[in-house]
Amino acid sequence: MAPLETMGSIEIENLHFTYPSRNTPTLRGIDARVNPEAFILLTGPTGCGKSTLLRTLNGLIPHASGGKLSGNVRVNGASVAEQPIAVTCQQVGLLFQNPEEQLFCIIVEDEIAFGLENLGLPSHEIDRRIDAALTQVGLAGFRNRQIASLSSGQKQRVALACVCAMQPQILLLDEPTSYLDPQATHDILEIIRDLNRKLGITVVVAGHQVNEIAPLCSQVWLMNDGKLVSDLPIDQAFTDLTPYSQLGVQVPELAQVAEQLGYSERPLTLDHAVRLFANPIQDSRQLQLHWAEIPDRLVGTSSGEDGLAAATPVPTQTTPANPNDILADVQNLSFRYPQTSADVLKNISFQIKRGEVVAIMGANGSGKTTLLLHLIALLRPSAGQVLIKDQDTRRCKSRHLAGQVGIVFQNPDLLLQAATVSEEVAFGPKNFRLSRQEVEERLKEILLMFDLEILKAEAPYALSRGQRQRTAVAASFSLYPDLLLLDEPTTGQDYYHLQQLMQMLEDNMKIQNKTVIFCTHDAHLTLEYASRVLLLHHGELIFDGTPDAAFANPERLEQASLVLPLTMQLQGLQNDKTPSSHENHPPRDR
Template identity: 30%
Template sequence: MIELTGVSVTYPDADRPVLRGVDLTVDEGELCLVIGPTGSGKSTLLGAVTGLVPHFTGGLLEGRVRVAGRDTADHPPRELADVVGVVGQDPLAGFVTDTVEEELAYTMEQLAVPPEAMRARVEEVLDVLGLADLRHRPLADLSGGQQQRVAIGAALTAHPRVLVLDEPTSSLDPVGAEDVLAALTRLVHDLGITVLVVEHRLERVLPYADSLVHVGGEGGVVHGAPADVLPLVHLVPPVVELGRLAGWSPVPLSVRDARRRATALRPRLAPVAGVPAVPERPGAPRDGGLAARGVTVRYGDLLAVRGVDVDAPAGVVTGLMGRNGSGKSSLLWALAGARKRAGGSVAAGPDGADPATRSPAAARRLVALVPQTPTDLLYLDTVGAELARADRDAAEGGRPAREVLDAILPGLADDAHPRDLSAGQQLALVLAVQLSAGPAVLLLDEPTRGLDYRAKAALSRVLRDLAAQGRAVVLATHDVEFAATTCDRVVVLAEGDVVAQGPAQDVLTASPSFAPQVAKVLAPSRYLTVAQVRAELGDDAAPDPAAADRGSSWR
């Protein structure tokens, strides 16, 4: 169904090919997961399959790419639209109509499908993806998982034989992600559609994958069954890392497989991992932080946050979790004073000031916010210009932004354009910009979108170091594995209310939806991470093959 023969891709002004001599065949009715570090060439591989490379991106493509029998050299993307469906990371950004039914019909209108066939196809897709009850709903009112299923449905109405998805679960809560993956599995099993998907959260997709393509960053790729490819890969999900630690061969690919094999491991572990509920960090002052009381946020008739009380102590990393639409982002913006509150108060920093009552510059010295899309804060032409602007805005009492950036990610050139940076580099730059003002509280909204495991480990170290310096860190995230490794406390929201809060070990192990893979495998023992298991086993643990590869790279 997808065939690449001797494919090399070189972009203009690049000193080497992104892909080099790639031979790859993906069969019909296969769910193929594309993995690899950030910047390794995964998006280029997808672009070659969809025809965007080189017709849209430019550059030189050597070799042959054939999709459903069509050579992409002779067929630009518009001539592949009936055989290749494409779904991006942000479905809402790609919608062009107002309601579910209209969006499903739009693609067919562009392909001049007869009206009688359009109606039949819309009904088929509504049934296959479980969208029938939503047909007349406004797209903006849907949850993230529902929007993603509509985006998939809009691609399916063209009856493509190949579906290409770029991080389809990156912005979804665990339940929404499972709904989308279940829908993709039905397409593969029931309709024989070939699905090619890139996803950094391997723990979500790996159990569903028929094959893996590993793009290593040196131009070549490795393709095969998951059990054959994973031994060659260092950056793996926790369930695979746990299997390596326990010496299981082959390593498990799902929580179910791991639980079956963990019967001998559980008796070797204490009931609770040896970590304090709230860490004692020498030198981290306990005054300051953030305290919110009765915070209410309203959008017209919609009550997004309902009288919430939240504490984020200094020296502690607090995770904010919940389903899509539960009010996490609204709460963060209200805490930062950047969104008007309908009620409640916020006290931040050693003096307990409310950032909503201060000037923008003074508020930024109290509470700094990194939004879901870091590039929303980047609008100049070079990294150096962004850093210089941050220094001017920080005024007295700040720290040079270049110094902060070099502490997070050394070597990022001043003349680099912010839009040309990887997701991890952009996040590092925005962190440096915001931290240059020396805020007492740092808020982050979904900071791990687009980051691979190595970049997330680097971010985790940065946030924990900030907490050790005495700052309060609050991050809203759907990434349960990142929360497990980074957060000391967790607050769970539902429909704008706090439904659970406490030490991360207590909250995460008590929730089937938000429990990390290690907690699910080792329950009822209350472990969250492979590192906790390794520390408990001590000398009995197998060597860590990924230790040398973790590094501190955000690239």
């Protein structure tokens, strides 16, 4: 038994780790300490080693991974490498980015009971812990529900309940909200906050969503290239934003506004920002356009001296510009999955023209992915019709649309099948029987476009989640489809690569007069890149128009489980502000 003062503590000493398939280390000389009851945000560029570091903290590395590990990780005073992984896993819980990767039972109670049964606990204690864990995550009454019937947010809660039931002293979370809409994200983070503050569980969260996570934290770790480059308490972590911008890592939006307006303090919550900015900000552009300045500052920071954008080749225009060309015509579309009693899509109609960049937004379970799958004929309407370039999807197969329509799923692993990144990107052009020279030229062009040249010989499954996502997008883009469909392109992406990805797609699609449709919960992404927004609510199309109009209606946003960017919320509060309106209100945690 570890001494009481070490329970919930982690010590990392000169930690190095190299995967079996790699010649270079993923972790390079990390030294850090996690005190009991700490709440740490672990952030950094895509592929910097965040997920790998988390897996060393609960023993999956090296016990289940192989590879070469040196240095030491001690949890509660005991060496993780020396003690059995079964012991460490009782002390340290790990929640994966994708809940599907750790849910394999049919019924919720069976899923939670699995780990408890492996501990050999008596049945009455298992029952007690199942009920307690479900209550903790807000799923009381879900004990006998089928996991397949749950939304993404509910599945993530079940996965968290499985971890909570084991009663760990330390909770590790790898991008726990990347699949979730803003409301579900808020709910999950509130649960994690309560586990930390009320139960004293030590928390380490790896993620890019710093706006949501930073206000809950006591400490911030910044990683790059396998090294811990910054380890600071939360009140000092964002004093200097330069290290984050140099690495293309997102910083708290309100802290960035404060820096731009000349304040030394770095607010993380709206209440703090309202109290800090004593004078109403009259020029709304000063707040609302600050995002647009970031990509320019990031060019040249993460991909060589000139940056990715400067090096990106642009294909020549292949399709005559005709904005009246209709690529997709959806007419009275309704859809119901087999053996279910409710329509997932309900009487939806819209048209998609060449050259548009369209965002599909809505809560988890609103039908976004289902709609996207109809646009590539992977699903067929229960009623109504979908025409893709005048082809009725009820009568054509998805392979007939290959080369005309490309898709990237939310989980990129559903698309990746080749041995190397180069083979993955070249797969489409080869199967379309381009000449060897054309394939080689296309491959070189695409690898450069998507910042994958350095990874071309790597196995896709050895890459980080964000790198796999870029590889999947590159593979779909390699045929230059008329219509490119992206399901949650932000998943696992750092800010730099997300901005560069969307800018590159926007530029190339405009030049070639092609169309992009992407599903997202990210308001910034939509406001910056989309020319049009489709809002879904319970399978119904409740809005079809410009992003500005979509975000101008608070009731509509609430209906779609969306939130305004913090800068726009702040602008509204500042415009309504009176000298006494916030004087007596203490800062909230969120």
